[in-house]
Amino acid sequence: MPELTWKRAEFRILPLHGVRLDAENAAEKRDRLAALIRSGDPDLLVLNGDTFRSPVSEKEAMESARTLLEPARDAGIPFVFTFGEGERKCGLTDEVLYGILSSLPGCLLPDRAEETDGFTDGTVPVRREGKSSPVLILRLFDTHTETTAYERDYGSPGRSRLPYPLYTPHYMDGVRFNQTVWFDRDHERIEASSGRKVPELFFFHTPTPEHAQLPLNQGRGCFDGVTREERKCQTVNGGITMAAAESGAVLAVICGHEERNDYYADWAGMRMGVEPSFDHGAWIVSVRDPDNPAVRIERI
């Protein structure tokens, strides 16, 4: 059972995506992570997909990940991870990458979901010192790769890649419906055992269609940030945003995938964000007051 303790006035998370480790760049990435940790002062690091993307050997992956995470290890900051589509393009299997990352010092392995087809779906509870029931749940989802994989897994006799799709024409997979149901059930189970709604933060790599629509509302007070490139999102909506809103428990839904887009907005009581990739920016997602939680995003 992973353990995270809420020790300060706020709980600070440094989510990172698109690190894109390879055999050559680990030292450079490590130095950037060290700077981010110094300025962000996080309690936890979330590797939110595309930590790997370029072809690497198992040995290179292990060495580069260990190098990257040296600053976190030295500062005593634990990390969790989830996979994006990049992990499926680096030439190593999910099992091998999972084994590499989970063997590194500071890795917190989530309670893994059993009934989903997401490899890295899981939860990490955050507790106050000396308390048994969680005050915050961090929920990680695997967003798979592209819709071709979705079709492969469920055997569509048709095609998902239409020239005029509902959302963006990048045909990405995302949080599927079976993963959404896992959240529904698990959230209810946690509420039943805790006797109250426990607030949650979601982290996953590929944005939802609802994320992609947020910049259409630039200029409204609830929107903050910029878009510098075309927005990309899941093609077949798995319903996770509406499920999160209906649950009344989700504080924020933090995604990545895009390189230079950097925006968030408040929608239906949730802060929904698309963070820039590792080389283009970083956020601290902090939660204040576990009894009356509010989420804040700082650009660092």
Next chain:
Amino acid sequence: MEMDLKKETADRIRLTLDENGEFRVLFVSDFHAPSDRDWDERLPRAIGALLDHTKADLCVNLGDFISDGEMDSEDRFRRYVSAIAGPCETRGVPWCHVPGNHDHEEGLPTEVFAAHPHCISLRGPDSLPGYGTYMVPVHGSPDSDEPAFVIWLFDSHRGTGQWAEEYGITAPYDFAAATWGFDAGGGVYHAQARWYWERDLAMERRYGHKIPGIMGMHIPLQEHSLIPRNPSLTFMTGELEESAGVPAFNPGLFAAAYERGDISAIVSGHDHINSFAGKYMGIELSEDASLGYDVYGTDRLRGGRLITLKASDPMRPDSVHAYLKDCPGAGDFIFREGHDNA
């Protein structure tokens, strides 16, 4: 969760496949009767003509019975329901319904419908928001416990504000609709999509295999609008004369149906002058055009969607738009006044 089909479905009339292993479901919608005067007299005749022409085994009304939520008197409402139920009742055709966004719950009590012997509508589980989310099983034979098909029906509610109120959601919740062509008229909630998933899974556990089915609701899914955007690749048939009025939010129901792999068709109402159908990821998405005369519509498309479920090929039902103009004798009244209120 265990599955007890008898407790969860209407056992009033047992629907069964015919001697050819087929079952014909006619979806109609959008009658939009006025609240302060009687409905156009052609409506019941149109329903009867469609029933005769299609030889439907079940008629599913996908809502918007009334334009303004409720009628000005209970007597008028009871007479109206009797008038539109009449064609089914006199022919012995079972029928059921879901509410549309114009049908306020307080103005559309299900007991008025259920007073008719062939009505098999249900309110559905109390745990779900709204009313009219339920399943209708079609059995292979009169003595079979196991359904051969399931018709899943959903309340699609009235608007995003109603959704927000239901779940205590604070503003802003409406801006996702800004420029995507989606409207805020309502839609199936996520809780209902999950209900389908859980009950379908329970049924699979109960019977040892998936039960094929189709779905119906008043407001189309967002995915319905993919069909007219991509007519050739979705093998679109029928017509589009107004943009598909799909919801601002997506509950994941299409993804649920796709991942379960047992839904062949999803039929909606709501848009009055669309009769299109097309396939996306193996599931046919269609709209049934308005049959009503008291609202905008067109005689050219007036009709309903007929889906013929077949035991011989359960995931590939026949699906056609049944045009009223093709019904024998229908021309005697539908073109009587050159009526075209589009």
